[in-house]
Amino acid sequence: QVQLVQSGGGVVQAGGSLRLSCAASGLAIENYRMSWFRQAPGKEREFVAGVEWSGTHSYYEDSVKGRFTISRDNAKKLVTLQMNSLKPEDTAIYYCAATRGYGDIKTISGYNYWGQGTQVTVSS
DSSP: OOEEEEEEOEEEETTOOEEEEEEEESSOGGGSEEEEEEEOTTSOOEEEEEEOTTSSOEEEOGGGTTTEEEEEETTTTEEEEEEOSOOGGGOEEEEEEEEOOOSOTTOGGGOOEEOOOEEEEEEO
């Protein structure tokens, strides 16, 4: 049974930092590109950051570039999202996701597995 179990998140003041973790089980994570998406109230789910199989290349949504860092440890089956300089507009439910496909890493429909979601709230 494939599981992506998320941890981290919470409430932080603007300018603060949070770290999200995603622990994978039941799949060979090295065969999957891994990403984080987020969904704010009343908005569609959007791509935040993604990392390719070996971790060599990573991608970011423009608004988080320079503030968020995605990383992966295939041996530990772990993906993390370090979020610094948080802003109120970063408030959302964050989701870890895994895709075995080769298409656009930002395309939601290409993802095979999803984590349970983690609330991140940034107060002003």
